Amino acid sequence: MDNGWGGDAHWMRRALKEAREGAEAGEVPIGCVIVGEGGQLLGRDHNRVEALQDATAHAEILAISAAARTLGSWRLLGATAYVTAEPCAMCMGAFHQARVDRVVYGAAEPKFGACGSRLDLTQLEGLNHTLRVEGGLLADEAAELLREFFRTLRRKPT
Numbered sequence: 001m002d003n004g005w006g007g008d009a010h011w012m013r014r015a016l017k018e019a020r021e022g023a024e025a026g027e028v029p030i031g032c033v034i035v036g037e038g039g040q041l042l043g044r045d046h047n048r049v050e051a052l053q054d055a056t057a058h059a060e061i062l063a064i065s066a067a068a069r070t071l072g073s074w075r076l077l078g079a080t081a082y083v084t085a086e087p088c089a090m091c092m093g094a095f096h097q098a099r100v101d102r103v104v105y106g107a108a109e110p111k112f113g114a115c116g117s118r119l120d121l122t123q124l125e126g127l128n129h130t131l132r133v134e135g136g137l138l139a140d141e142a143a144e145l146l147r148e149f150f151r152t153l154r155r156k157p158t
Contacts, residue, residue, distance in 0.1 A: 008104055011035055011082040012138045014044065016106070018059065019084045019145055022046030029145045030085045032059035034067040034100070037078035043067030059083065060091035064098050075099045084142040086113035086135060092121040095131060102132045106142030 011033050018031025027047040034043040043066030048057040060083055068074045080102040081095060086109040095103055105115065114121040115133050122133045 007039070008080075008082070008134075008137055011080070012084070012104065012106060012142075014041075015059075015082040015084050016138065016141060016145065018044055018046040019142070022048070022059070023145065023149050026050055029149050030059045030083065032063040032084075033082045034063050034076065035080050035082070036071075042070045042076070042079060056090065058088070058091050060087055061094055064094055064100075068098070077101065080104060082137075084138075085109050085146065086115045086117055088112040089114040089119055089121060096121075096124070096127060096129055099129050100131055102134070104134045104137050106135075106137055106139045107146060108135060108139070108143075 015031040015033045018033065019029040022031060023029035027050055031046045032044065033041065036042050043063040045062035045066060046059045048062060049055060060081065063081065064076065067076055067079060076098045079100050081100050081104070083103065083105045085107045086105045087095065087103065092114040108117045110117050112118055115135055116122065123130060
């Protein structure tokens with residue numbers, strides 16, 4: 001079933017796979033996949049904040065870096081980023097800076113989301129680059145991954 005999103009659902013499932021790998025490693029389960037205009041996988045990753053002890057090691061930032069290495073350019077013109085949860089302000093800033101064309105995310109993030117849930121950095125005036133944002137793709141599955149991760153975390157003895 002493509003939920004009316006066509007190929008987008010395929011790439012979001014790849015991002016969900018990344019998120020699951022992150023959860024298995026003890027990271028908050030967020031995954032990101034960046035795809036070029038022709039459907040080429042440019043970069044992918046999951047959160048690695050704990051593993052790297054780096055607050056900036058979000059899935060989106062790591063996937064942007066991987067995509068830039070693949071292309072040999074920091075400009076990700078025409079690329080679409082698929083993220084399992086609504087990006088935070090740092091990651092939305094990075095998407096703008098990298099010139100990503102489109103961001104598709106799954107679950108809304110009421111605490112840190114910067115696509116309208118907490119802040120709205122989707123259409124900033126005065127920038128020389130704008131990006132399109134679409135939310136809610138496979139949102140239930142992405143949200144359940146996050147809920148289960150935090151339920152398990154709360155059950156662990158301190």
